[in-house]
Amino acid sequence: MKTGLIGNEISEQIFNEFDLSCKRINSYIKSLDFNGIYIDFPNENNCERIDVPSENSKRSNVVDTIIFKNELSYGFNSDYDAFMYCINRHAIDLKDKKVLIIGNNWISKSILPALEDLNVKEIYIVDQNPDADSISYTECYARHLDSQIVIHTGLTGMNPDIDSIPIDIHLFLKCELLIDYVYDPLISKIAQDALQSGIQTITGIELKIAKIKFATEKIKGASIQEKLFQSVLDTYYINQLNIVLIGMPSAGKTTIGKLLETKLHKSFIDMDEIIVQDTHTSIPEIFKRSGEAGFRKLETMTALKLSVLNQKIIGTGGGTIKNKINIDLLKLNGVVIFIDRDLDKLVTYDPNRPLSSSQEAVKKLYEERFPIYQKYADITVKNNDKIEDTVEKIICELNRIVKNKKSV
Ligand SMILES: Nc1ncnc2c1ncn2[C@@H]1O[C@H](COP(=O)(O)OP(=O)(O)OP(=O)(O)O)[C@@H](O)[C@H]1O
Numbered sequence: 001m002k003t004g005l006i007g008n009e010i011s012e013q014i015f016n017e018f019d020l021s022c023k024r025i026n027s028y029i030k031s032l033d034f035n036g037i038y039i040d041f042p043n044e045n046n047c048e049r050i051d052v053p054s055e056n057s058k059r060s061n062v063v064d065t066i067i068f069k070n071e072l073s074y075g076f077n078s079d080y081d082a083f084m085y086c087i088n089r090h091a092i093d094l095k096d097k098k099v100l101i102i103g104n105n106w107i108s109k110s111i112l113p114a115l116e117d118l119n120v121k122e123i124y125i126v127d128q129n130p131d132a133d134s135i136s137y138t139e140c141y142a143r144h145l146d147s148q149i150v151i152h153t154g155l156t157g158m159n160p161d162i163d164s165i166p167i168d169i170h171l172f173l174k175c176e177l178l179i180d181y182v183y184d185p186l187i188s189k190i191a192q193d194a195l196q197s198g199i200q201t202i203t204g205i206e207l208k209i210a211k212i213k214f215a216t217e218k219i220k221g222a223s224i225q226e227k228l229f230q231s232v233l234d235t236y237y238i239n240q241l242n243i244v245l246i247g248m249p250s251a252g253k254t255t256i257g258k259l260l261e262t263k264l265h266k267s268f269i270d271m272d273e274i275i276v277q278d279t280h281t282s283i284p285e286i287f288k289r290s291g292e293a294g295f296r297k298l299e300t301m302t303a304l305k306l307s308v309l310n311q312k313i314i315g316t317g318g319g320t321i322k323n324k325i326n327i328d329l330l331k332l333n334g335v336v337i338f339i340d341r342d343l344d345k346l347v348t349y350d351p352n353r354p355l356s357s358s359q360e361a362v363k364k365l366y367e368e369r370f371p372i373y374q375k376y377a378d379i380t381v382k383n384n385d386k387i388e389d390t391v392e393k394i395i396c397e398l399n400r401i402v403k404n405k406k407s408v
């Protein structure tokens with residue numbers, strides 16, 4: 001066979017329209033010399049294609065991991081295992097809880113048996129297109145705002161549709177736990193909202209890595225211990241994470257950002273520089289032509305553009321914190337560090353820093369902004385001594401944040 005198809009019947013029909021006959025690849029795959037396949041986005045109801053489905057994949061009718069032995073295919077559901085694993089490693093008790101699942105798809109189907117096994121009290125699935133198994137958003141808002149556990153399984157909120165999450169978690173006043181399957185961005189909008197409200201949150205990247213752990217175990221026939229799992233999770237998280245530097249004009253963001261580049265193996269981007277590049281206009285000129293309001297719009301568009309990147313150190317403008325949306329965007333993939341330099345050390349006049357026009361102007365800005373910088377900071381570091389010491393403090397704090405992540 002020269003051409004095979006992994007996909008659905010619609011693709012097959014369309015390929016056939018173009019006179020490219022595609023054989024389903026299943027039988028071909030069975031004849032190849034490899035142990036197994038992991039399917040990231042499996043079809044629902046795909047068990048019947050497998051010779052020997054596991055009990056849990058039969059219960060959900062979803063297979064995402066297939067191994068081949070003696071001409072037979074064996075199917076497993078690693079979403080079930082990953083869900084159970086994450087619930088256990090956070091020592092969460094779901095017994096007698098009311099659960100709301102957002103999205104009727106292969107993930108909801110896979111975790112339903114797990115929720116049954118954990119003896120939850122009630123389960124409702126809410127979906128934009130409700131069917132016999134799911135309810136509408138109207139019904140959800142009318143009757144189920146008292147759900148204690150919310151599980152967001154939808155593909156909504158994934159990059160690039162970062163703002164498309166269909167519910168507001170703040171309305172669920174009894175919510176104790178959010179389980180969010182979004183893994184790109186690292187902390188989705190719904191996860192950010194939940195964390196800000198003090199709701200315990202399991203994020204998608206942990207569930208995703210757990211799923212791959214179980215698939216790998218099946219395919220390799222070996223066991224991956226908790227220690228290795230935690231180290232893969234930490235390494236992935238720290239590698240992908242952006243470091244977002246906030247602070248007053250001349251606090252040291254650019255200098256520190258550049259020093260961090262080699263230490264963290266991430267490249268530095270300066271938001272102001274991106275604005276200048278994109279508009280071919282200097283910042284004082286933008287202020288002159290469009291005022292501060294015009295500049296702030298460009299700044300938010302730049303925050304949106306940078307929010308979906310990974311592995312960057314982002315130096316913000318001194319006033320990026322003036323619009324909360326900018327910080328919400330930058331926190332999707334980033335940890336926010338406040339570079340706190342004392343007022344008497346800041347530059348008080350610089351024609352390239354339009355808001356640093358005099359000692360009084362800088363003092364006024366400092367007093368207005370200091371509490372806002374503090375409020376948005378995940379980490380605050382003083383930058384009054386040697387700048388290299390500030391860099392070391394940042395690295396220590398980042399390590400601490402990653403170590404504590406298990407309790408997110
Ligand atoms: N700890 C420090 N010790 C000595 N000089 C410092 C220290 N921190 C910053 N500086 C100096 O302060 C000046 C401003 O730093 P930098 O340009 O990095 O600030 P910034 O926060 O990026 O400013 P802006 O918001 O205007 O872009 C630079 O000359 C830098 O060398």
Ligand SMILES: O=C(O)C1=C[C@@H](O)[C@@H](O)[C@H](O)C1
Pocket residue numbers: 248249272283316317318319320352353354355
């Ligand atoms: O503090 C501010 O509001 C500003 C700081 C600079 O980085 C530039 O973003 C711009 O000059 C505005």
Ligand SMILES: [Mg+2]
Pocket residue numbers: 253254255270315
């Ligand atoms: Mg700078």
